[in-house]
Structure formats: C-alpha cells, structure tokens
Amino acid sequence: MPKKPASTISFEQSLSELEAIVQRLESGQLPLEDALNEFEKGVTLARQGQQQLQQAEQRVQILLAQDEQAELSTFTPEK
Numbered sequence: 001m002p003k004k005p006a007s008t009i010s011f012e013q014s015l016s017e018l019e020a021i022v023q024r025l026e027s028g029q030l031p032l033e034d035a036l037n038e039f040e041k042g043v044t045l046a047r048q049g050q051q052q053l054q055q056a057e058q059r060v061q062i063l064l065a066q067d068e069q070a071e072l073s074t075f076t077p078e079k
Contacts, residue, residue, distance in 0.1 A: 011052045018045045 009017075021042040025035060 009048070011049055014045050014049045014052070018042055018049070021045070 021038050
C-alpha cells in the first residue's frame with residue numbers, strides 16, 4: 001500500500017511530487033501495480049492541493065472582508 005502524504009507537506013512540495021508522478025506514469029515503464037499505486041498517490045496529492053487552495057481562498061476572503069473598503073472580485077489567473 002502506498003504511503004499517504006504527510007498533512008504538513010507544503011502546496012509546492014505536493015505539486016512537485018505530483019508532477020514527478022505524472023512523468024513516471026507517462027513514461028509507460030511502470031508495471032501495472034506500481035502504476036496504480038502511483039496513480040493513487042497522485043489522486044491523494046491532487047485532493048490535498050485542492051483543499052489547500054480552497055483554504056487559501058477562504059483566508060483571502062476573510063482578510064478582505066475585514067477591510068470594508070476592499071472590493072471582492074473573481075480571480076482570473078494569467079495564462
């Protein structure tokens with residue numbers, strides 16, 4: 001069974017590990033069981049990263065709500 005990522009892993013570390021997993025999976029060199037384990041770990045990391053992003057967004061909204069002068073607007077990332 002694959003190791004679960006630690007809950008203290010940073011978003012950046014999680015993203016880096018997820019990118020490494022994708023590279024390993026895309027190589028096509030892993031046996032099926034190893035590929036499934038890597039995929040499972042990747043899904044866990046992706047969910048953890050999504051949760052961290054949601055928490056960060058909530059913190060920003062709370063901080064902006066404390067400043068009654070600040071306007072909230074939808075964030076659109078640059079491509």
